[in-house]
Amino acid sequence: METEPLINWTDFTKIEMRVGTITHAEIFKEARNPAYKLTIDFGAYGIRRSSAQITKLYQPEDLPGRQVIAVLNFPRKQIANFFSECLILGTVGEANTITLLAPDAAVPNGLRIG
Secondary structure (H helix, E strand, O other): OOOOOOOOHHHHHOOOEEEEEEEEEEEOOOOOOOOEEEEEEOHHHOEEEEEEOOOOOOOHHHOOOOEEEEEOOOOOEEEOOEEEOOEEOEEEOHHHOEEEOOOOOOOOOOOEOO
């Protein structure tokens, strides 16, 4: 299996990945593909909203309080009537089943991934 082209350290440091805690999750009824609307607290980096297609493994009522890793320096993206303000990271498995990436132990919101 081939990998993507190599990047250098400077390229990697441009990606603003930080830890946040989901404070609210609801079904995104207007989305074309099954998804949730998430509100995430990134501490000093503020509250951001995101759309996430994580409906195969997660229920909205189980998500608040869960820490996730997200990219904060993508431009806002409009999805239906909603603006996604960050990209939640996860593994992409068979049939596009997403498993969220998270720290192994609770850490302060806003910590940078490096």
